[in-house]
Amino acid sequence: MTDMTDIKNEEAGEKKSLNFIEQAVENDLKAGKNGGKVQTRFPPEPNGYLHIGHAKAICLDFGIAAAHGGVCNLRFDDTNPTKEDMEYVEAIQEDIRWLGFQWGNVYYASDYFQQLWDFAVTLIKEGKAYVDEQTSEQIAQQKGTPTQPGVESPYRNRPIEESLALFEKMNSDEAKEGSMVLRAKIDMASPNMHFRDPIMYRILHVAHHRTGTQWKAYPMYDFAHGQSDYFEGVTHSLCTLEFVPHRPLYDLFIDWLKEGKDLDDNRPRQTEFNKLNLNYTLMSKRNLLILVKEGLVNDWDDPRMPTLCGFRRRGYSPESIRKFIDKIGYTTYDALNDFALLESAVREDLNARATRVSAVLNPVKLIITNYPEGQVEELEAINNPEDPTAGSHTIEFSRELWMERDDFMEDAPKKYFRMTPGQEVRLKNAYIVKCTGCKKDENGTVTEVYCEYDPNTRSGMPDANRKVKGTLHWLSCNHCLPAEVRLYDRLWKVENPRDEMAAIREAKGCDALEAMKEMINPDSLTVLPHCYIEKYVADMPALSYLQFQRIGYFNIDKDSTPGHLVFNRTVGLKDTWGKINK
Numbered sequence: 001m002t003d004m005t006d007i008k009n010e011e012a013g014e015k016k017s018l019n020f021i022e023q024a025v026e027n028d029l030k031a032g033k034n035g036g037k038v039q040t041r042f043p044p045e046p047n048g049y050l051h052i053g054h055a056k057a058i059c060l061d062f063g064i065a066a067a068h069g070g071v072c073n074l075r076f077d078d079t080n081p082t083k084e085d086m087e088y089v090e091a092i093q094e095d096i097r098w099l100g101f102q103w104g105n106v107y108y109a110s111d112y113f114q115q116l117w118d119f120a121v122t123l124i125k126e127g128k129a130y131v132d133e134q135t136s137e138q139i140a141q142q143k144g145t146p147t148q149p150g151v152e153s154p155y156r157n158r159p160i161e162e163s164l165a166l167f168e169k170m171n172s173d174e175a176k177e178g179s180m181v182l183r184a185k186i187d188m189a190s191p192n193m194h195f196r197d198p199i200m201y202r203i204l205h206v207a208h209h210r211t212g213t214q215w216k217a218y219p220m221y222d223f224a225h226g227q228s229d230y231f232e233g234v235t236h237s238l239c240t241l242e243f244v245p246h247r248p249l250y251d252l253f254i255d256w257l258k259e260g261k262d263l264d265d266n267r268p269r270q271t272e273f274n275k276l277n278l279n280y281t282l283m284s285k286r287n288l289l290i291l292v293k294e295g296l297v298n299d300w301d302d303p304r305m306p307t308l309c310g311f312r313r314r315g316y317s318p319e320s321i322r323k324f325i326d327k328i329g330y331t332t333y334d335a336l337n338d339f340a341l342l343e344s345a346v347r348e349d350l351n352a353r354a355t356r357v358s359a360v361l362n363p364v365k366l367i368i369t370n371y372p373e374g375q376v377e378e379l380e381a382i383n384n385p386e387d388p389t390a391g392s393h394t395i396e397f398s399r400e401l402w403m404e405r406d407d408f409m410e411d412a413p414k415k416y417f418r419m420t421p422g423q424e425v426r427l428k429n430a431y432i433v434k435c436t437g438c439k440k441d442e443n444g445t446v447t448e449v450y451c452e453y454d455p456n457t458r459s460g461m462p463d464a465n466r467k468v469k470g471t472l473h474w475l476s477c478n479h480c481l482p483a484e485v486r487l488y489d490r491l492w493k494v495e496n497p498r499d500e501m502a503a504i505r506e507a508k509g510c511d512a513l514e515a516m517k518e519m520i521n522p523d524s525l526t527v528l529p530h531c532y533i534e535k536y537v538a539d540m541p542a543l544s545y546l547q548f549q550r551i552g553y554f555n556i557d558k559d560s561t562p563g564h565l566v567f568n569r570t571v572g573l574k575d576t577w578g579k580i581n582k
Contacts, residue, residue, distance in 0.1 A: 019330045021271055025064055025236060034235040034266055038070030041234050042096070042103070043225070046076050046209075047083035048285035049300040049307045050095045052321070052342075056276040059325045060238055062101040071104035073232060078110050079224050081208040089209075091300070095308040099318045109224045110210045112231055116219045117171075119227065119257060120182060120200060124163045128256060129200060130156055131166040133180045142188075143196045149189035150196045156185060170203050170217040177203045182217075186252070194249045198222055226250040227257055229268040237270040241334060244272050273330040278339050280490040281306050282497045287512060294513055296520060297491070303568050304491040304524050314488060315545060315555030315570030320349035336496065343571045347553065350570065352386050354547040355540075358395065358428070358473045359533040359567070361485055361551065363402040366419075366474065368433060370452045371399040376479070379429045379458075381536075393536045396479035397430050402532050403474050408449050410438060417470035419449060425470035428549060432457040432468055473549040475532050483565040485528040486557065493521040533565065545570075 018026065029036055042061040044054060065072035074096065078084050096103065123129040132139065132155045144150035167182055169175050182201035190196055200223040207213050226249075229237050237250070247270045254267060282288070283306050291297045291305070300307050303314035311321065324345035328337055358381075377397040384390035403419065412420035419425055424434045433451040441447050456463040494500040497519050504515040537546065542558045552572040560566040 020332070021060065021238060021273060021330055022064065022067070024269075024271055025068065028235070028269065029068065033269075037235060038065055038068040039233055039235045040065045040070065040072045040238060041075050041107075041229065041232065042072060043075045043077050043109075043228075044092050045080065045083075046078055046085065046088035046092060047080070048088060048289055049091050049309055051283045051285070051288065051306045051308065052278065052281075052311065053276040053283045053306075054095075055099060055308060055321050056325050056328075056330075057238070057240070058096060058099055058101060059322055060273065060330065062103075064236065064238070070235075072101070073105045073107055073234075074103035075107040075109065075228060075232070077221065077225070078108050078208070078210065079218050079221060081204060081206040081218065084209055086209050091309065095312075098308065098312055099321065107228070107232060108210060109219075109228050110208060112224070112228055113211065113215055113219070115231065116224055116227060117217075120219075120223075121164065121167065123184065123200075123256060124160060124167060124182075127160060127185065129163070129182055129184050130158055131163045131170070131180050132156075132183045132197075133166075136178060139181070139183075139199070143193065144188070146191070146193060152188050153183070153197065156197070167201070167217070170201060171215060173205075173216065175203050175216060177205055179203065184223075184253075192245060192248055194222070194245055195252075198249060222246055222249055223253060226253045226268065226270075230254050230257060234268045237268045239270055239272050240275045241272045241332065242275075243270065247272070272332070274332065274334050276325070276328070277334060277336045278306070278342065279336055279495045280339050280492050280497070282492065282501070284498070287501075287516070290513055290516065296516065303486070303488045312543065313555075313558060314568050315350075315543070315553060316346055317349050317353065317545065320346040323349060339490065340575050343575060346571050347573070350545055350547065350553045353384070354545040354553055355383050355390070356381065356385070356547050356549055357534045357537055358475055359483070359485070359531060359548040359551065359554075360402040360404055360473070360475050360480075361528050361531045361548075362405040363530070363532055364405040364408060364446055364449060365477065366401040366403040366449045366451060368399050368401070368453050369436065369450055373399055375399065376476070377430075381429050395429065395534055395536070396476040397427075398476040398478060400477040401427075401474040402477055402480065403449065403472060405446070407472050408435075408438065408446065410446070418472060419451070419470075423470075424468045425472050426457070426468050427453075428471050428473050430458060430474070431455065432463075432466060475534065479535060480532045481535055481538060481565055483531045483533045483567060485531045485554070485567045485569070487526040487528065487569045489524050489526075490521055491524045492519050494519050531567075533567070537565070538562065547573075 025038060040061045042058055062072045076089055120129060132153050134153060142151040166180060170180060181199045183197045183199055186195045186197055188196050199220050201217045201219055203216055204218050205216055250270050292300055297305055301309040301313045303310055324342045378394040379397050380392050381395045382392050408419040409416055419435050421435050421437055424432055426432050431453040433453045436450045436452055438446050439448040457466060500519055501515040504518055540556055542556050542560060544556045546554045548554050553570040554567045555570055557566040557568050
């Protein structure tokens with residue numbers, strides 16, 4: 001696993017300018033705030049798998065702490081037991097490690113359930129909270145609108161003792177879900193809607209993945225989040241832009257928690273940054289769960305999913321994701337990033353680390369008619385020309401080879417530089433050959449291609465440097481392995497699936513699933529069952545990074561076995577999607 005030293009070294013080439021969050025942290029340190037320390041946290045809810053959007057927050061939270069000798073803790077926001085599961089807790093930890101980060105401590109919001117409950121009781125006693133027995137619809141209606149003040153609840157000024165008794169009842173088996181909530185008493189006329197007596201607790205009769213049935217009343221995110229930050233000693237709470245209007249409430253609850261004490265120099269500071277939005281991508285965990293449950297994809301780690309485990313299975317390296325996030329940066333306005341930029345970062349990274357091998361995806365037999373029958377040569381193949389330390393391996397050459405069907409054309413145009421009758425090409429790492437013709441079946445399909453080789457054109461031979469315009473890859477028919485290759489592409493055929501889904505649902509009155517079915521790219525997965533690949537890959541572990549010569553970057557899928565090799569296309573050598581979809 002990559003450690004923080006490795007990550008710092010990646011960026012050591014030149015001094016980069018600070019983004020606005022890094023500059024704010026620098027200013028806090030210069031001012032001596034929080035005792036000169038930096039402590040951050042990454043606080044996911046364990047209700048699904050992490051996606052590429054979370055990677056942006058992870059890089060910031062862990063990166064800020066590492067850059068200043070601080071610590072970043074992992075805290076699971078487990079305040080909604082209806083959606084949470086230990087499966088997600090474990091998957092989140094695995095993804096963070098894979099990205100190259102290690103947390104200081106693991107915390108859970110549920111660690112503080114008793115402290116939060118006691119704080120809520122104190123607020124009731126101070127007249128700052130009350131139990132409201134209105135329905136959720138009534139509460140929403142009496143909150144007003146951004147331009148119209150709200151109306152006070154009829155329960156707002158109920159006796160403190162009554163609210164205390166009812167709050168205790170909320171955490172019992174006899175209280176029905178939705179029958180009452182605890183609300184903060186702030187200002188129903190505030191222009192900030194979050195100040196209009198926000199809900200602090202609600203009733204949920206669902207077993208919690210850590211506390212079981214101990215609690216029936218659970219704190220809301222806005223009430224638990226800031227207090228959890230304070231309990232842990234967080235100095236910088238970094239959130240996405242939708243939390244900007246929540247920040248005053250975040251600060252108010254902390255003020256109430258430590259009322260009368262000076263917090264100016266020793267309190268969490270919330271700062272917001274833009275989310276990562278990618279075209280041709282849908283990242284809401286709610287929608288991703290629909291895809292999984294309805295079988296539109298093959299689980300959370302389907303290589304078409306924007307989840308980190310999906311990208312990992314597809315063959316993305318953690319370094320490429322970090323480099324992509326570093327390129328797009330952090331701002332205070334939302335933008336739609338081009339998926340092609342992510343793919344470019346992946347190509348750049350894999351070019352430096354992927355092992356080069358030969359694979360033939362759509363095979364046709366090539367017979368070198370003047371090559372001695374039964375003869376086999378071992379030729380050297382460089383593992384990675386970008387890395388002199390990567391070494392080389394041998395590949396067998398013989399009379400009968402597999403070549404790509406697309407590399408042969410019987411009647412070729414003038415500027416066709418691949419295999420065609422009368423034209424010379426080089427077989428990579430081997431000889432120059434001249435095509436002499438082909439054989440077809442009764443349907444006119446080419447079944448064999450014929451050529452003759454020049455024995456003086458192998459590396460080290462007299463005519464090795466003779467120039468030809470085309471170079472083709474190949475495999476010896478008797479010295480390669482059968483393989484299944486899965487070609488993955490974008491899951492959605494629309495550039496902005498989130499907005500398109502909303503438009504479809506409004507126009508047709510359908511649910512999210514039906515809207516998704518209209519937007520899914522039918523060509524997002526193509527399975528090629530009859531491919532061939534070098535024997536050299538047979539013992540490589542799953543997820544190994546490969547470049548199939550002249551085709552693209554691939555990796556070994558977790559489904560692969562010695563008897564059935566399976567490879568996933570990570571990304572092509574060039575961006576072809578943009579050209580096709582212009």
